[in-house]
Amino acid sequence: MLIAVAVSIPIIVLSYFFVAEKNQNIEFTRAELDGTQYLRPLRKLMTDVAAHRDLASTVLAGDGSYAGELDKASAAIDEDLKAVAAQQGKNELAAAEDLESVRADWQTLKSKLPTYKLDQSFDQHTRYLTKVLQFSALIANESNLVLDSDVDSHYLVDALVFKIAKLDAEISAGRAIGAAYLASGGQGQQGSSRKGELAAASVKINDALYETNHFIRFAAGKSHPRTEAALATAITEAGKATSAFTTLLAERVVNGTGELLPVKDYLAAAGAPLDATAKLWVATVAELDRLLGERSAALQRSVELEIVVVGLAMLFTVGFLFLVARAITLPIKHLSEVADRISLGDLDASIQINTRDEIGELGERFRRMQVSLRDAMEALERHGS
Helix, strand or coil, rough: CHHHHHHHHHHHHHHHHHHHHHHHHHHHHHHHHHHHHHHHHHHHHHHHHHHHHHHHHHHHCCHHHHHHHHHHHHHHHHHHHHHHHHHHCCCCCCCCHHHHHHHHHHHHHHHHHCCHHHHHHHHHHHHHHHHHHHHHHHHHCCHHHHHHHCCHHHHHHHHHHHHHHHHHHHHHHHHHHHHHHHHCCCHHHHHHHHHHHHHHHHHHHHHHHHHHHHHHHHCCCCCCHHHHHHHHHHHHHHHHHHHHHHHHHHHHCCCCCEEEEEEEEHHHHHHHHHHHHHHHHHHHHHHHHHHHHHEEEEHHHHHHHHHHHHHHHHHHHHHHHHHHHHHHHHHHHHHHHHHHHCCCCCCCCCCCCCCCCCCHHHHHHHHHHHHHHHHHHHHHHHHHH
């Protein structure tokens, strides 16, 4: 029994560390899945804040017909913050004061908006969007998403947290500037300045689109056919919609010489690529969830298999040691019984050991001793007679 325990201890210790490492990886992956759940309401918040900024720019530039839409966007942001708080209640991935700061800054922005001029509104909204993006990055870090080193998921995380968000921000900025330009009539020095900003915005949008496609393609491609199939359509549609918007921006707004494009048409044109990137984000997070879920399940199966293998190894070890012990103790017990019988005078006791190992040698020596004792006793009897 002591031998079995001594042999089993190293197996148990090594198995413990193996299972502990696998469990750490499982917890790591589960935290990532919590992170993707947290990012969903944050994504909605960023989308609605961007829409609020762009509508505010339109209204402050002189088109009051969008005041109702602005109020709806404001109400949507309030609901988004409640959804983020609810998610925080499920997965406390951020410090309470960080989330409170995000909420308080929105209340400040909302209350001061009536006093802002157009440029002030744009700047304050942009600062708030940056803060929400930083909060999203914090969540991604605390949930291990940005620490994910697997190629298939690493680039999806980067696209999800940073690249698609950057593309959205550039498109939204172009939407806000363009709406303000068109709503104000596009005249004077200010109009010329906004034209220049729109030209720069077009370049930034194309650069952001390239980075987004570049990172998602790294995660997809021929080596990951399921990811490629899941994202191919969304990538293509986002590229087409974004390119169509930048073309319109250049040809009808920046370089246009005729009648100004109606604000309504411009907002609709800018909304198309934002809708497409929203679908790309949804497809990307769904694919990331699939990869993380499969990874977690594979790790769980690995742990279960390890437990089964260790259990079988333990049973085999104990069984093997039992047989070895039995092969040793039974012959020794037999020799002990024979020795007792010899000590009582039974010199003809049979020794039933025929193995060719050390026990067999011991048995052969007992036989020789038995023969010697028998001969000695016979010699004594002859001498006595």
